[in-house]
Amino acid sequence: MLGPAGLDNVHGLRRREFMATLRHLHAQSGKPVDVGAQLFLNVMNVVTSILWGSNVGSESERTAVGKEFRELVADITGMLGAPNVSDFFPALAPLDLQGIRNKSDLLKDRFDDIFARIIQKRTESDQSAGGEMASDFLEYMLKLEKEGGDGKTTFTMTNVKALLMDMVIGGTETTSNTVEWAMAEMLQNRGMLRKVQEELDAVVGRDGMVEETHLPKLHYLHLVIKETLRLHPALPLMVPHCPSEDATVGGHRVPAGSRVFVNVWAIQRDPAVWKDPEQFIPERFLQADGGGGGRRLDFTGSEQEYMPFGSGRRICAGIAMAERMVAYSLAMLLQAFDWEVPAGERLDLAERFGIVMKKATPLVAVPTPRLSNPDLYSA
Numbered sequence: 001m002l003g004p005a006g007l008d009n010v011h012g013l014r015r016r017e018f019m020a021t022l023r024h025l026h027a028q029s030g031k032p033v034d035v036g037a038q039l040f041l042n043v044m045n046v047v048t049s050i051l052w053g054s055n056v057g058s059e060s061e062r063t064a065v066g067k068e069f070r071e072l073v074a075d076i077t078g079m080l081g082a083p084n085v086s087d088f089f090p091a092l093a094p095l096d097l098q099g100i101r102n103k104s105d106l107l108k109d110r111f112d113d114i115f116a117r118i119i120q121k122r123t124e125s126d127q128s129a130g131g132e133m134a135s136d137f138l139e140y141m142l143k144l145e146k147e148g149g150d151g152k153t154t155f156t157m158t159n160v161k162a163l164l165m166d167m168v169i170g171g172t173e174t175t176s177n178t179v180e181w182a183m184a185e186m187l188q189n190r191g192m193l194r195k196v197q198e199e200l201d202a203v204v205g206r207d208g209m210v211e212e213t214h215l216p217k218l219h220y221l222h223l224v225i226k227e228t229l230r231l232h233p234a235l236p237l238m239v240p241h242c243p244s245e246d247a248t249v250g251g252h253r254v255p256a257g258s259r260v261f262v263n264v265w266a267i268q269r270d271p272a273v274w275k276d277p278e279q280f281i282p283e284r285f286l287q288a289d290g291g292g293g294g295r296r297l298d299f300t301g302s303e304q305e306y307m308p309f310g311s312g313r314r315i316c317a318g319i320a321m322a323e324r325m326v327a328y329s330l331a332m333l334l335q336a337f338d339w340e341v342p343a344g345e346r347l348d349l350a351e352r353f354g355i356v357m358k359k360a361t362p363l364v365a366v367p368t369p370r371l372s373n374p375d376l377y378s379a
């Protein structure tokens with residue numbers, strides 16, 4: 001589902017959701033827009049359509065459901081990143097001094113409730129369709145659950161829900177925050193924003209909409225994305241790892257069972273590796289110096305200095321999808337609109353540290369249409 005062929009199969013679905021976002025933004029022309037909130041909704045609709053074939057329909061529903069889901073995902077990621085005294089003093093764990101276990105149980109119940117409703121709706125519609133099944137990820141997992149697994153590993157309804165939750169949490173905020181950071185950096189460095197728009201004008205023009213097929217030709221945009229993920233990695237501490245055997249890393253003993261966080265945020269700003277590490281310089285990924293050094297600075301995690309998607313066995317499962325979604329989102333936002341910070345407001349690039357790296361204040365910007373024909377926005 002998350003590989004290139006699976007992604008190609010659902011290209012139409014992504015296009016439909018991007019067009020819906022485009023129409024929504026066009027209707028907001030000249031007014032301040034919460035860029036991250038809109039992008040979160042867009043990504044969430046794409047992810048949930050792929051998973052269980054549903055999306056948020058009408059404008060009012062779009063706002064209400066998006067808000068509920070975004071708050072839920074933010075609550076979960078906020079809690080995952082909160083320091084827990086029980087991690088440092090395991091003897092205190094049964095007391096749950098900060099109420100973290102209690103809160104996590106409540107959040108789990110809310111998610112469980114949403115997924116239980118979706119699964120029940122699907123089971124009922126499969127029964128009434130008389131054997132005519134949907135062909136999405138949920139259907140595949142429900143079939144596997146019915147069969148009890150693949151012969152080697154058992155697969156239960158809890159596994160179904162856990163996988164749905166992994167995808168919804170792992171795929172939505174990470175992607176929309178990356179787009180929000182890239183937009184904020186370009187609004188701060190307007191020369192870069194213009195350069196991306198010039199590239200879009202040369203590759204796509206203004207008489208038609210940017211399509212996914214254009215993305216591989218948008219070289220400068222890809223440098224901007226790489227630099228965004230260097231300076232603002234969506235998961236600054238990745239996800240906690242737990243070694244199954246004792247190990248020694250850089251002279252430090254790491255006992256089996258430890259909880260290990262890899263601070264990719266600090267690694268990707270290390271002045272010993274990166275020239276002017278605090279500066280946003282997309283071109284550094286072109287050059288041999290300033291961080292390039294002839295190394296493979298891509299998303300495979302093969303260089304320890306740059307691994308925004310992790311590395312090794314637990315590397316992000318959604319890299320291909322994330323690459324397409326981030327590039328398509330930025331290309332659409334910048335081909336179809338000019339963007340300005342609302343008059344009298346200051347662009348704030350402060351970070352709010354957590355398991356997911358967010359902007360401390362949401363990016364609010366005003367879109368102005370730039371396509372040649374207004375009808376293109378409602379195509």
Ligand code: HEM
Nearest residue numbers: 170171174175234235238239309310311314316317318322
């Ligand atoms: C810009 C967007 C994204 C970034 C920066 C990102 C980054 C990461 C990182 C750093 C990890 C942990 C890797 C490790 O600890 O070694 C991870 C795990 C994961 N990601 Fe992503 N991710 C993004 C988008 C997505 C998308 C779109 C999906 C799927 C819809 C996804 C699904 C997952 C899953 C399922 C895991 C857990 C993999 C495992 O534990 O085996 N991610 N991601």
